[in-house]
Amino acid sequence: xxxxxxxxxxxxxxIFVVWGVVTITFGLRAIAPGDPxxxxxxxxxxxxxxxxxxxxMGLDQPLLIQYxxxxxxxxxxxxxxxxxxxxxxxxxxxxxxPATLELAIAATIVAIVIAIPLGVISATRxxxxxxxxxxxxxxxxxxxxNFWLGIMxxxxxxxxxxxxxxxxxxxxxxxxxxVLVTTGYFNDLITWFRHMTLPALTLGTYFTALITRLTRxxxxxxxxxxxxxxxxxxxxxxxxIRYKHVLRNTMIPIITVLGLQLGTLIGGxxxxxxxxxxxxxxxxxxxxxxxxxxxxxxGVLIFIGIGFVVINIVVDSLYAYLNPxxxxx
Amino acid sequence: MQGANYSLDRRTLLQRTGAATSIAGLAAxxxxxxxxxxxxxxxxxxxxxxxxxxxxxxxxxxxxxxxxLDQVYEPLWDITSDGELEPRIVEEWDHPDDNTMELxxxxxxxxxxxxxxxxxxxxxxxxxxxxxxVGIVSEQADRYPGVTGAEAEDDTTVLVEHESVASLVEFNxxxxxxxxxxxxxxxxxxxxxxxLNGTGPYQVEEYTPDQDIIYTAFDDYWGDxxxxxxxxxxxxxxxxxxVSELETGESDLIVNVPPTDTAGIDELDDxxxxxxxxxxxxxxxxxxxxxxxxxxxxxxxxxxxxxxxSIIDNVxxxxxxxxxxxxxxxxxxxxxELDPYPHDPEEAxxxxxxxxxxxxxxxxxxxxxxxxxxxxxxxxxxxxxDQLDNxxxxxxxxxxxxxxxxxxxxxxxxxxxxxxxxxxxxxxxxDYGLTPxxxxxxxSYNFMDDDIEEMITESQSVDDPDEREELLQEINAELYEAAxxxxxxxxxxxxxxxxxxxxxxxADESIFLDExxx
Numbered sequence: 001x002x003x004x005x006x007x008x009x010x011x012x013x014x015i016f017v018v019w020g021v022v023t024i025t026f027g028l029r030a031i032a033p034g035d036p037x038x039x040x041x042x043x044x045x046x047x048x049x050x051x052x053x054x055x056x057m058g059l060d061q062p063l064l065i066q067y068x069x070x071x072x073x074x075x076x077x078x079x080x081x082x083x084x085x086x087x088x089x090x091x092x093x094x095x096x097x098p099a100t101l102e103l104a105i106a107a108t109i110v111a112i113v114i115a116i117p118l119g120v121i122s123a124t125r126x127x128x129x130x131x132x133x134x135x136x137x138x139x140x141x142x143x144x145x146n147f148w149l150g151i152m153x154x155x156x157x158x159x160x161x162x163x164x165x166x167x168x169x170x171x172x173x174x175x176x177x178x179v180l181v182t183t184g185y186f187n188d189l190i191t192w193f194r195h196m197t198l199p200a201l202t203l204g205t206y207f208t209a210l211i212t213r214l215t216r217x218x219x220x221x222x223x224x225x226x227x228x229x230x231x232x233x234x235x236x237x238x239x240x241i242r243y244k245h246v247l248r249n250t251m252i253p254i255i256t257v258l259g260l261q262l263g264t265l266i267g268g269x270x271x272x273x274x275x276x277x278x279x280x281x282x283x284x285x286x287x288x289x290x291x292x293x294x295x296x297x298x299g300v301l302i303f304i305g306i307g308f309v310v311i312n313i314v315v316d317s318l319y320a321y322l323n324p325x326x327x328x329x
Numbered sequence: 330m331q332g333a334n335y336s337l338d339r340r341t342l343l344q345r346t347g348a349a350t351s352i353a354g355l356a357a358x359x360x361x362x363x364x365x366x367x368x369x370x371x372x373x374x375x376x377x378x379x380x381x382x383x384x385x386x387x388x389x390x391x392x393x394x395x396x397x398l399d400q401v402y403e404p405l406w407d408i409t410s411d412g413e414l415e416p417r418i419v420e421e422w423d424h425p426d427d428n429t430m431e432l433x434x435x436x437x438x439x440x441x442x443x444x445x446x447x448x449x450x451x452x453x454x455x456x457x458x459x460x461x462x463v464g465i466v467s468e469q470a471d472r473y474p475g476v477t478g479a480e481a482e483d484d485t486t487v488l489v490e491h492e493s494v495a496s497l498v499e500f501n502x503x504x505x506x507x508x509x510x511x512x513x514x515x516x517x518x519x520x521x522x523x524x525l526n527g528t529g530p531y532q533v534e535e536y537t538p539d540q541d542i543i544y545t546a547f548d549d550y551w552g553d554x555x556x557x558x559x560x561x562x563x564x565x566x567x568x569x570x571x572v573s574e575l576e577t578g579e580s581d582l583i584v585n586v587p588p589t590d591t592a593g594i595d596e597l598d599d600x601x602x603x604x605x606x607x608x609x610x611x612x613x614x615x616x617x618x619x620x621x622x623x624x625x626x627x628x629x630x631x632x633x634x635x636x637x638x639s640i641i642d643n644v645x646x647x648x649x650x651x652x653x654x655x656x657x658x659x660x661x662x663x664x665x666e667l668d669p670y671p672h673d674p675e676e677a678x679x680x681x682x683x684x685x686x687x688x689x690x691x692x693x694x695x696x697x698x699x700x701x702x703x704x705x706x707x708x709x710x711x712x713x714x715d716q717l718d719n720x721x722x723x724x725x726x727x728x729x730x731x732x733x734x735x736x737x738x739x740x741x742x743x744x745x746x747x748x749x750x751x752x753x754x755x756x757x758x759x760d761y762g763l764t765p766x767x768x769x770x771x772x773s774y775n776f777m778d779d780d781i782e783e784m785i786t787e788s789q790s791v792d793d794p795d796e797r798e799e800l801l802q803e804i805n806a807e808l809y810e811a812a813x814x815x816x817x818x819x820x821x822x823x824x825x826x827x828x829x830x831x832x833x834x835x836a837d838e839s840i841f842l843d844e845x846x847x
Binding site for chain 2: 033035038047049050052084085086087092095151154155158159162165166167168274275276277279283284286287290291
């Protein structure tokens with residue numbers, strides 16, 4: 001099978017998955033308790049007005065008709081209107097994507113910057129205090145709920161020491177960089193950094209712990225291989241051996257996990273965004289869930305589904321490019 | 330003593346330099362910008378639990394949205410915190426006949442985008458809410474009881490046609506008829522969700538949908554220009570985040586402070602807690618279409634079984650006031666001669682026996698997170714009822730949306746047998762607290778009593794305010810005896826605010842920033 005055929009196959013599979021997500025979320029909406037009209041108008045509103053609203057929103061149509069119209073809308077990028085705010089759902093979803101992407105990428109960077117050196121140190125100093133500390137950190141990081149960690153970081157670093165702000169995203173990264181490039185004014189970038197730090201640390205902690213463990217175990221495996229002994233025998237410096245040879249070989253599974261975890265972070269930032277009032281897809285989803293605003297819930301879930309599919313296709317493509325045997329398998 | 334070796338190797342030097350640089354960088358970042366939001370220090374930040382669901386002033390009916398939009402859009406007249414009507418855009422009003430109100434509007438009011446406000450705008454605003462052909466199907470329509478339409482007679486005179494009594498219309502128009510520009514509104518997509526253009530003391534500087542809105546004082550406002558010049562409204566759903574924001578100075582006014590956080594805020598040097606007992610009643614509904622709640626004795630027994638004072642003290646940390654009737658204190662028609670049912674388990678058991686429903690099993694259903702400590706309140710009430718020797722009471726949490734679907738559909742037979750809910754009275758008029766619950770055909774109709782229904786309908790056509798108030802009080806007394814609900818408490822509104830702000834919270838949960846002095 002050629003690479004092109006492989007990608008076409010993966011893309012078709014991805015489209016099928018997205019259709020599945022669309023259908024399941026629509027089905028959930030259909031069986032969910034609660035009358036959508038209650039969300040659009042006050043419960044005390046008279047039956048006549050309620051019926052009028054039902055007709056205006058197309059909610060009086062048979063379910064199949066509603067489903068077909070919904071699918072037709074998605075094909076042209078129309079996800080309908082929010083029950084609560086009457087805003088266009090496509091806009092409501094897209095306007096929140098940059099904040100969530102920024103947070104997911106920042107959390108990933110936090111994880112890489114902390115986890116890889118920690119994993120290397122842990123692997124090369126096995127059974128020493130630094131190894132035990134790194135292992136303990138990983139255990140704590142994996143076990144700590146985001147919700148609790150976020151609140152603790154706020155209480156300590158914001159309320160107690162006043163180092164970072166509690167919440168919000170007053171400026172986006174692209175906007176801050178644009179201001180820096182065009183005017184030389186760097187305060188926006190610092191403001192962005194200060195507001196991003198605590199959410200990124202909160203979201204990145206679990207991820208950091210995971211990568212630390214992966215790096216450690218990968219490094220331990222690699223360090224026992226004959227080529228390491230050979231390079232040591234050649235007299236290469238240990239730093240060069242660890243970072244240039246051993247770590248490079250360890251990175252292959254780590255990069256795979258990083259790619260897939262980015263998708264998880266996009267979908268899993270809900271609690272972190274909630275605690276820090278971060279205006280991303282997570283807060284949009286949770287607010288919509290509380291309000292029972294199904295068009296928005298569906299829009300966000302479909303977008304997250306598309307994000308997962310795209311990331312998977314990209315990772316598969318990279319795999320196929322780096323290791324052509326995958327295509328044949 | 331052996332001499333210390335002060336020489337550093339290259340690695341140690343790099344490590345120490347790196348550490349020092351990191352600490353210095355962090356300190357610089359923390360210190361170089363005092364204002365964490367990147368905004369001016371003079372900005373007054375209000376953080377609610379929820380942001381405005383829309384910015385169309387005629388297309389919503391929820392408190393957080395009213396609070397955001399009330400700074401920009403003005404009503405015809407206002408209700409003061411004492412429940413008195415106060416002229417605003419309309420200078421005076423009169424009643425030429427039983428079905429007409431004549432409004433005289435101010436001639437010095439301009440919209441933020443420069444249009445002069447005329448009587449035509451006022452008429453358009455009313456028609457926009459009551460006549461769906463004018464623009465939108467407004468969920469405020471039911472808050473214009475009996476209003477059939479409005480017409481501008483000249484630039485300053487509006488005639489409002491109505492079928493119900495004048496005083497009822499007056500109270501309702503004070504809370505919903507926030508005036509929009511006809512010319513501007515007709516150029517907007519309907520409903521108008523993208524921009525704002527009102528006549529109020531604040532105009533919009535920047536609006537980010539679902540996120541925040543920044544206001545500045547409107548220089549051409551017809552009344553007094555507000556003391557606080559720049560305001561930002563935003564929302565943080567998580568209560569602990571709101572509290573932290575107040576503590577760090579990122580927010581200046583926060584709403585719905587959890588009772589457990591009030592002591593911590595009171596200890597701050599620059600912030601304090603302010604509370605008011607709101608016009609929102611919390612109660613347990615007992616639809617009388619089925620056993621055992623079709624018995625008046627059984628319903629009264631439930632009122633005697635629940636120890637409301639204990640719930641307020643222990644579950645709500647003292648934040649709340651016991652209620653005795655459907656209308657909260659401060660609302661037109663409240664009967665101050667009625668005392669809350671006392672906690673008397675023995676009387677409750679005797680009444681259960683009298684009702685013939687001994688050893689009955691019932692289940693109390695409650696939403697979670699909708700009202701202050703709602704599940705804890707309901708669970709405690711259920712336990713107290715369960716402690717009666719001859720009644721067994723379970724407790725169950727239900728989704729609020731499904732609860733409203735089944736209980737607020739106008740059909741008592743589809744409602745849960747026994748459930749907790751809350752009801753606000755923002756119009757300050759008793760009709761808003763009675764008609765929806767006790768008149769057939771209304772969405773919240775859950776208690777069938779022809780006599781009470783007749784009295785309520787009659788009250789809507791009594792012109793004399795004193796006579797009408799007396800009738801509403803009589804209805805409350807009848808309802809006290811009929812016991813359609815277990816009357817629990819009036820909810821407390823708890824705010825955290827900068828100490829240097831002169832402001833008292835209002836019972837109707839409204840926040841008018843132009844009334845604040847700093």
